[in-house]
Amino acid sequence: MKRDLLLFLAVTAFSLLSLTGAWGGVMVQCPEDLDGDGVSDVDLPHVVCRHLTGGDGFTVMADGRSMYIFGFGDVTGMPADQVLESGILGAQFPAPTIVLDEGDDFYLTLTNVGMLMRPDLFDPHTVHFHGFPEVASIFDGLPESSVGINMGSSITYYYHIAVPGTFMYHCHAEATEHMQMGMLGNLYVRPAQNSLPDGTDLKGFIHHTGYKYAYNDGDGSTRYDVEYAIQMSSFDPEFHDADLNVQPLPFADMRDKYALLNGRGYPDTVLQGPILNKVNGRNSQPLDSLVHARQGQRILLRLSNLSVTRYYTLSIGGLYMKVIAKDAKLLQASDGRPMSYDTTTVTLGGGESVDVIIDTAGVPPGTYVMYATQAQYLSNNEEDYGGMMTEIVIE
């Protein structure tokens, strides 16, 4: 098969070029990694190492249309000599979810495996840890003010995870193109309050081991039982096809026709399990958005929007959401008074996040629908009853 031959040639070429030193090759940096797989081999509390590839791949939309993407793949712990083969045409959408704990030292290696379907492109990639405060420009992933990693090479970013919250990440190289093409993902940080000693009194709220909070609230108000990170995004199929077919990119004319939650349109959003793309059969959209809880549980939704074209409003039929934080900041007055509020809708522009808690105490069991109130986006391009919609099942 032609594509397999291409893959073989690409891997061979990359290996040869890194042998000659022309390309850096796969290089993972992680403290106390003794065998080169990018994972610490001694137990270092608070050291987290991840390894991502940046490259291309394919997804399939809910109406069956195949969609070419740029994206990140997860090769954490993989021996270096297998990384290229896994990364090439191995992009995932959304990008692999990154979950961290406050206080972590986070080493994130990005290996640029190139875009197999676009051998004419030599684009670097980056990781931008969107919204995370006080990062030096070298680790900000903004190619204009720092560096991008070239094809066939790796760079390791480092972040000291000093604050909790719902952030997000994306590539910032050729931002409009690479983000429209899918280099977007969920990223959040759990608070240090989770690890308090059992029995700690938080202004009358007694913490117990195993309790989880969204933020360091100091009073237990952000405690939850189950959490889901759901990222809004949208695709313009004309743009993706133009990129695949090496046509001029319709930047000014960009019109997103697929409104997505975690990379899928309804009903794929509630389909648990893999969706295999039609080109090389990889599970490139591994994330569903089906929310499950038992009556009485508190559901934390970590919502973010990385659409490059528009604002979206999400509503849940029949349920209220308590907005507890925006842009990774607890809603709290300077004297500590809560400023959280109840609502049926949250509106997010590109690059905004909110945390909402749904308290299901007394909520009748059943299936509730979460959907974009801009109803024209409840479609998968020309197919209706789809788009930006998912379900919350309460048992």
Added chain:
Amino acid sequence: MRVRQIFQFTYCLALTFLLVGLLSEGPAQATIQGISGISFTLVAAPGYIKTPEGNSIFFWGLGSDVNHVQYPGPTLILNEGDTITITLYSALPQPVSLVFPGQEQVQAQGGSQGKVTREATPGRPVTYTFVAAHPGTYLYYSGTNMALQHEMGLFGAIIVRPAGFDPNAPTAYGTSDSRYDREYLFMISEMDPDIHRLVEEGRYSEIENADVFPTYYFINGRNAPDTMAPAFAEWLPTQPYNCMPLMHPGERLLMRIIGAGRDNHPYHFHGNHAKVIAEDGRLLSSGPGKGADLGYSRFTISAVPGHTYDAIFQWTGREMGWDYYGHTSLSDPIERGELAVTATLEAPLSAGSAQVTLGGQGEKEFPMYREVRCLIWSKAYPSPDKDPNREVVKVKRASGNLFTISRGLEGTTARAWSEGDYVAITDHGRPFPVVLPENQNLTFGAFYSGSPYLGNAGNLPPGEGGLNPFSGFFYMWHSHNEKELLNNNIFPGGAMTMLGILPYNAPIE
């Protein structure tokens, strides 16, 4: 795509820095360009703006006379309590007016009565008066045929200085939490060039305002990279205002953000959260004397049409995990901004002891439930680098202001400390945590100094970098609907600029 990108960024940036260098002689303060006073004449007339990729767009602007209209209209810088008079003349083919949301006792005389206010036509000016009763950030715009006239460019910013404003100790609202070191305007708007062409050709009946589809996005009337060119650049005669925020670590930068178009724009600023202290010219306050106690922090501020936001942005490099000045030894000099938070010992800490109470200004800023790296040094010395016995410790809040101290780290010996000695959160002396790839495996940005350290010029290959003469850290401040980072079909551009955090020895205007 890359060749274009470099080309796009280069030509005017170098000029900005050149100009900054020339202006740095005096003690002038970075501020917002505009006109001050109590009486203004504004003329509404057509003109042309330029876009970075070479287009020229017909617009309707405001200015001192028909040959000097601008986009946006002049920023009016007023003083709280003043009664303001603005006379509007028109050279436009349709009636025009101005409205002043947020101002008090607005009155209009002359011209003819329109739907919203009195309107000017050629030869029949209108005089508006109002009282600038409250400090803050506002906008003014046409109150006539708004669907078309806002698109065409008839709007501008108003800044009202608080009573008793002191340019050497400026505040936005007279409160201590609204004090700032530098202020910048971010007036975000967009244009659909097809509508402008129809107006230019007089084909009004073909205009469908509801079908507006913008392809140009602006900050202060310019598209990137022109946003970063000097203010009043000769080659942009109708777009006098730039947007090139620069600051030193630890300073307070006041962002005055205005949604001046008709779409929402999610304005995202790399580098840190900013704290919104006011909206629409009103402090977010629960009552007199409370300051902006209802303020909120964001990493993206949605600029809604007709809405204004005042936000304080700061950057200290706090808890980065490594020393961003590149020091490798504790005895290297402490630079400004390196001690993120300083507290004092409220009781002696004896050798081997593990618990102490902390007080002073910084105590509240220690994290609630997490260990941080700190330096302890004697109050007899001005900073830890001067104290030969300084000690690296890890500090964790136990409860209230009682802290647990882990001692004996990083080559120091546990010793006794006295009441009043200092404890500061800092990464001073911590090494850079990773090895960067070889240069041949990297693509360099024009704003990269070649080094990860602030104020340190590294080794860049010939022809790389070039727009960062003081080796600062640059952060993109931009609309996060990335479609708006275009000039028509060309990336990058649009509603975007760069924040420069420059080392202390670098002059800023």
